[in-house]
Amino acid sequence: MDTVIPPVSEVKEHTKSASLTEYLIEAIVNGEIEPGSKISEPELAKRFSVSRGPLREAIMRVEGLGLIERIPHVGARVTTFSQKKLIDLYAVREALEGMAARLAARNMTDEAIAALEQVLSTHSEHINQSEGQSYFHQYGDFDFHYCIIKASGNAQLIALLCDELYHLLRMYRYQSPRAHSRPNDALNEHLFIFQAIKNRDEELAEMLMRRHISSSRKLIEQQIP
Structure with missing residues (x-):
């Protein structure tokens, strides 16, 4: 069967949507688009000079990651955190990341272990430089938890933690x-x-x-009314 090649216009629209998705993720994660903010398609389309098609696709992708929620009679808004939502999230995380650590101990290559040791060295240097005031948090391969999840070798686990929950935690x-x-x-x-x-x-x-994630959950319980 011959391969069907999509028109150039469709490829461009898809690429544009992917770029918008990445931007929206980072803008929501770092607070540029604040929690609880209404997601206005016309406003964003004007802001990025894009048509509504790729923008709508990008918004749907970000909604699939849990960063945007649809509220009846209100519309799409950036997710806000309640104590219950965070406790539920950390309960799931505790179980799944515990499993990921077990699988990483079984499956992680020596090269990946050496790379993870270097990640921890970078984190230690940052803590020393900040005089113990902050931890080093980075996206992707520089994130300790992300590296372990990826090393688990379990595709379902990776999809759940790295695609569906990871950006909410970030x-x-x-x-x-x-x-x-x-x-x-x-x-x-x-x-x-x-x-x-x-x-x-x-x-x-x-x-x-x-135990490590449980400690974080207990901190949340203490700090969020």
Whole structure:
């Protein structure tokens, strides 16, 4: 069967939609578009000088990541966090990332372990430079948790955590610095998890990851009324 090649105009529209998706994700995560803000298609189309087609597609993608929610009789708005929503999110995260740590201890290559050790070294340097005031949070391969999830080798787990939940967690971390007011403790917990993975101790890796995320959940319970 001959391959059907889409018209150039369709390719351009798809590319434009992908770029808009990335921009909307980052703008929402870093607070440029504030939580609770109404998503206005006409306003955004004018702002980016794009047609409504690729913009609508981008908004649907971002909505699929949970960063935009549709409220009856109100319309599309940027997600806001309640304590219950965060507790539910962290409960799911605790279970799934615990599983990811177990699988990473089983499947992680020596090269990936060496790369993860370098990530932790970078984080340690940042904490020292900031005099213990902040943890180093980056997107993708520089994120300790992201690296472990990817190393699990489980496609379903990766899709759930890296596609569906990851940007919500980034949004909360970015906009709630008080939620990570224990950078030295977090680094030490990461180092213990790393050592368990390096030692191929699946049970210990899972237990330490679950305990680590549970500590973050308890902080949320204390800080959000």
